[in-house]
Amino acid sequence: MKTEKEFDAVKMMREIRDKHHSAYEFNPELREIRLAKIREKYAHRIKITKYASTNK
DSSP states (O other), rough: OOOOOSOOHHHHHHHHHHHHHHHHOOOTTHHHHHHHHHHHHHHHHHOOOOTTTSSS
């Protein structure tokens, strides 16, 4: 069941995942560096996030 799509998000995400996997395979520290930058960039959003299941 294959159909041609103008934009295939699943295919794009697989390609990104494969590209990152090969980069991390040769340089495992790169993953931690990228994750640290992402955490720093979005830290303000993480701190103010409220969940319905908690009363915080």
